[in-house]
Each structure stands twice: as C-alpha cells, then as structure tokens.
Amino acid sequence: MPRPVRKPVAPTKPLIKPPVRIGSLDTAALIGELRQLHEEAEDENVGRMPADEELFGALLYLEAHAGALKGEEARRKAAMARVMLWEYLREQTDLHQEKAIEHARAGGAAWTDLAPLLAVNAASAAYNKAKRMKAAVLAASSRSDLLVRRTPEAVREAEQRAAAQAAAERRTEEEAARRHGLLAPVAERLLEHRDGMDDDDEVTFWLDQIEALLPSCRTPTQLVSLGTYVEAVVREVRKKERITGRPGATTLDARSAVSTAAELIAN
Template sequence: MSRSARKSVAPTKPLIKRPVQIGSLDTAALVGTLRQLHEDAEDESVGRMPADEELFGALLHLETNAGALKTVEARREAAITRVRLWEYLREQTDLHQARAIRDARAANAQWADLAPALAVRAPSAAYNKAKRLQAAVLTKASPGDGPPVRRTPEAVLEAERQAASLAAAERRAQQDAARRHGLLVPVAQRLLDCRDSLDDDADVTYWLDEIAAVLPSCQTPTQVVSLETYVKAVVRELGKAAFDKAGSAGAAVDAKLAYAAAAELVTAR
C-alpha cells in the first residue's frame, strides 16, 4: 500500500504551535544549588568554580567535575539541572546572535564579512541564516498567543512586512488622533463655556459632565475617541430638542454657534 505524499508547507506559513521552551530562569540560583551539591560532596575543585553568574564557565566546570558527587541521587539531580541550563542557553543563542548580526549590519558590515562568523561559505548563505535566526527575535516579540515564526527567510520577511504594516497603521492612528485632538478640544471647550445655555435636560447634562471629565487630560487615542463620543452625544441630544431652531437672544447666540461647530465636526468624519 503506497503512502500518500506529504503536503509541502508554504515557507511563509507560521508554525501552528509554539515550541515548548524553558523560558526564563534564575540561572544564578540554579548554579548556586549545583555549587552546594559539590560543596556537600567535599569536592576540592569547587573553589575554582566560576561565579554563579558566569553560566557557561560554571557549566563547563560542573561537567568536568561531575564525578566528584558521591551519590547517585546527587549526580542525577546535578545532571538534570545541567541539561536544563544548557537548554536555556540554547534558547538564548539565536536571539542574541540575531541581535549581534543586526548591530554588525548597522555598522556597515557586509554579508561577505559575516559569512565566516556564521560558519557559512557565501554571502547569500549568511543572509539566509541571519533571516532564520531573526525568526527567534520575531517570535519572542509577538504576543504570547500569536503564532511562532517559521525559520525560513520567506516567513521572516513576511513577519517583518506585517510588523512594519502594523507599525505604520499605529503611526497613522496616532497622527489621526493628534489631528482630531486639535479639532475636538476647542469645540468641546466651547460647548462647556456655553453650558448654561445648552444644559437644559438630564441627558445633555450627563454628556457635558463626561466632556468636562475627560477634556483636561485628553491625550491618548483612546481618550480622543471618548471625547469625540461625548461631543457626538451632546449634538445628538440637542438635535432631538431642535436646539438649532431655538431662540437666539443673548447667550443663546454663542450656544447655537457652539452647537453648530460641534455638529459640523462630528458629521464631517
């Protein structure tokens, strides 16, 4: 019976599941625990062991002197902890090497310069390897429930394109919020200045109070959206009361002009 051919996966398609990883560790504390095991075993070499913070050197020392532990239980505990620490180091390697490549490129290093350092023979191979390493950076930067980036140059380029698109959208949102802020604030303040002539029912009172609460600290896009919502609500409630057709004596003139400006702003969007 012939086996069905395995379907090829698009190189830009993200992984379905995040790989299981060690994650963050208090490596100094774990090395300290291993040091204590060797001290308890009266290992004479423990005095030459690197500091707890020097993870790589400490692991090499512990590997060389693993036989100094006298019991099977201690040797098993120490060996499993060393496995865990080496796995932690492995997880950090791609991330930090990718950052080093980024810094080298920022310092005008060519791919030909990086090929020997990446243990490849050609500039194109250095580029492709760097892109695969960048997958670790992009996966770490993605939200916890986001799909991990596949370790292919195509997937990394697609992830970088999406990240750039999201960043551009965020910049546009911030610019739009700044523009709306510049238009909304004086209109909202004008409504508050005329509230004695506007404030004639409970609904109008409520929305003007909301404007008064958010206006002094209206800076973020979310606050701008809230302010715009409140201004729209005031316009809506005044429209129900046919405020624009009310009398125009005294202070009511300024109030009608404030209402008209607010109505024009919220309907222009």
C-alpha cells in the same frame, strides 16, 4: 506497494505546531539552588563559582565541578538542571545573535564580512543563516500571529506582514493625533462656555465626563470616548431644544460652541 510520495511543503507555509521551547526561566534562582547543592556537599571551590546572574560562567563551573557533589540524587538533579539551562541558553542565542547581525548590517558590514563570523563559507550562506535566526525572533515575538518556518522565503513574508502591521499602527496613531488636534479645542470650548448651556442633568453629566477625560486624552480609545462625550452633549442640547422650544444654549458663545461641535461630529 510503493510508498506514497509526500508533497513538498511550501517554504512560506506557516507551521501548524509550535516548536517546543523552554521559554521563560528564573535562571538566577536555579543557579542559586545548584550553588546550594555544592555548598551542602562542602565543595571547597564553591567560593570561586561565578555569581548567580552569570549563567554561562556558572554552568561552566558546575560542569567542571560536578564530581564534588555527594550522592547519586544530588548529581542527577544538578545534571538535569544543567541540561535545561543549557537548552534555555541555546534558545536565547538566536535572539541575541540576530540582533548583533542587525546592528552589524546597519553599521555597513557586508554578508561577505559576516560569513566567517557565522562559521559559513559564503555570503549567501551567511544571509540564509541570519534569516533562520530571524525566524526564531519572529516566532518568539508577541507581534507574530503565525509560527514562521526557518526559511528565507517565510522570513521575508513574515517581515512584510510585520512591516505592514507597524505601518497600519502608525497610521492609526497619526489619525488619532490629527483627530485630537481637531476634537480637543472643540471640547475645551464646550467646557469654557458650559455656564451658557441649559442646566440639564444629562448635559451636565456629559460635560463632566469631558472634563475628566480631556487632560489625559491621547490614545485612540480615549479619543473615541471623547468624541462620544462631545456627541452626547450636542445630542442632549438639541433634545432639550426640541422638548422645550427654547435654545439649548443661552449665550452666543455657548451656541457657537455647540454648533462647532455638531459640525465636527457630523464630519
């Protein structure tokens, strides 16, 4: 019976299963534990071992002096820790080399210049290798919603999604800044003329909320809250007018401040 033909996977189709990764490690602490093993084994050269923070150099030392450890258990434990640390180091390589490539390209380096540095023979191969590294960066990024295949097509698509998301965030920030420029002066006028408003508990409460928020109001969430508080002041003033049949603001400036706030909220 002939074997079924597997359908080729689209190069941009997101991965279903995340790649297995070591992830975050306290490498200095692990190297410190390995140093302790060598000190307990009375390794006469341990004083020449690089600092715990110097991962690559420390691993080279531990490899070269593995025979100094006494006992099968200590050697096994140290070797397994080295396996994990080398894998961790391998995971970091793509992230940092991709950043170096990005800086080189920004500095005017052509793909033909980068090809021998990436140990490939052609500009196109350098480009594709860089894109595979970029896939690792995107997969490790908290901004990435989908696991990215290590193909140029998938990376381009992921970069386009990331650029669109960043643009949307910039638009949100710009709108928040524009909204703040309109809303903050109106809120300040309400506070400035609060003595000219009917001394109602609800009006006072919402004015107090504005007063507490206004000095630090910058984020979109805070601006939504400020708009809510301004709207609540207008609502309570108008409600008081309907119930009592009297103006909710007793001075011309206060009435103007409320009217301006009502107009802004309506728009």
